Amino acid sequence: MKTILLFFLCLVAQVSHAQTSPGRVISPGSGFDGGDGDGGSTCTTPSITNQPSSATITYGEDVEFKVIGSGNVSLIQWQEFNDDTWTSLSNGGIYSGVTSTTLTLLKPSFSLSGRKYRVVLTGCNTEVTSNGVATLTVNKADQIINWANPANITFGTALGADQLNATLTTGEGELTYNPPSGTILNAGQSTLRVDAAGTANFNAAFKEVSITVEDPLAIAKQPEDLTINYGERLSFSVEASGTEPFSYQWQLFINEFGFEDLAVDFEGGFSGSKTATLEFETPIVSNTGLRFRVRVNDANGREVISEPATVTVNPKEITASIIAQAKTYDGSTNAEAKGSVPTEDLISGDVVNVSVENAAFAEANVGTWI
Structure with a gap:
């Protein structure tokens, strides 16, 4: 019973030594035995069945090198080859697990690309070294630029921080814009570009976005003062420039209220009050002096108001026909006469009366001569 107990205690001591001994960490599945043959156990020289493999990553990723084998291992040491020299690694910085069966590099930089790694296993007074062909390849990462299409701007607005506001979701390169800040673009569609320098x-x-430069809303052609004759049709028009579509609202100046919007169907004979052309069907002489203007809005809701235009309505001249009644001489020169106006000279709905007063024949022409 005593012998069995001593053997058990010895075995426990060996297991504890394998788990806590400095210089080695045996990962599950590696195949190695933490025992080194002390205490009378049989020592099996370490051997490598799976060599560490080369790895290719993109900057920002972690990488692991592993070794798998069998035998008793008392010491594990990973090494890095650089400048024709194998150097034993220490835990710290990007390195961890340098004395374990798994070496981990945390986000190795591009400058480490091409480095080789090997592991030295010590056991049973023997060193076994991996083949040293496990090579690390680190590819540079792509920079990701976050930049949405800027809001529309009006012609004459210089590019600034509101438009040139790209950010790097991934990366660290300096950003350069083309065209640069302060540039005034032509009206229309333009392309903006930002370049992130390589590091x-x-x-x-690089990334490109589109921006729309809108024409400023303006009255390109003002309504003009008009002079017409009574009976003629009145027509005011306006031309606007800017971002279409445009909306229009004609206004009439009313003494007590200033300029007021004209209704769509105005009883006074107006039409087109919400178009670029306002028409007045039958202005009369008393309409002389009326003033009109128009409010114009563009697609973005901006507004501009035209200069007022004034109308002058002149009276229409009408030639009346006067016909004297046939008269037999009776010693009087008084005559009866009737006047009339040609129908084609009248405006629909108008009534023109022609009166003749004190009509008389010349005495020499009075009567009927036989």
Whole structure:
């Protein structure tokens, strides 16, 4: 019973030594035995069945190198090859697990690309070294630029921080804009570009967005003063420039209220009060002096108001026909006469009366001569 107990205690001591001994961490599945043959156990020289493999990553990713084998291992040491020299690694910085069966590099930089890694296993007074062909390849990462199409601007607005506001979701390169800040673009559609400079760990990148430069809303052609004769049709028009579509609202100046919007169907004979052309069907002489203007809005809700235009309505001249009644001489020169106006000279709905007063025949022409 005593012998069995001593053997058990010895076995426990060996297991504890394998788990806590400095210089080695045996990962599950690695195949190695933490025992080193002390205490009378049989020592099996370490051997490597699966060599550490090369790895290719993109900057920003972690990488692991693993070794799998069998035998008793008392010491594990990972090494890095650089400048023709194998150097034993220490835990710290990007390195961890340098004395375990798994070496981890946290986000190795592009500058480490091409480095080789190997592991030295010590056991049974023997060193076994991996083949040293496990090579790390680190590719530069792509920079990701976050930049949405800027809001429309009006012609004459210089590019600034509101438009040139790209950010890097991934990356660290300096941003350069083309065209640069302060540029005034032509009206219409334009392309903006930002370049992210390449760095030690990131590739160069660029992104393009579109911006619309709107024409400023303006009255390109003002309504003009008009002079017409009574009976003629009145027509005011306006031309606007800017971002279409446009909306229009004609206004009439009313003494007590200033300029007031004209209704769509105005009883006074107006039409087109919400178009670019306002028409007045039958202005009369008393309409002389009326003033009209128009409010114009563009697609973005901006508004501009035209200069007022004034109308002058002149009276219409009408030639009346006067016909004297046939008269037999009776010693009087008085005559009866009737006047009339040609129908084609009248405006629909108008009534023109022609009166003749004190009509008389010349005495020499009075009567009927036989």
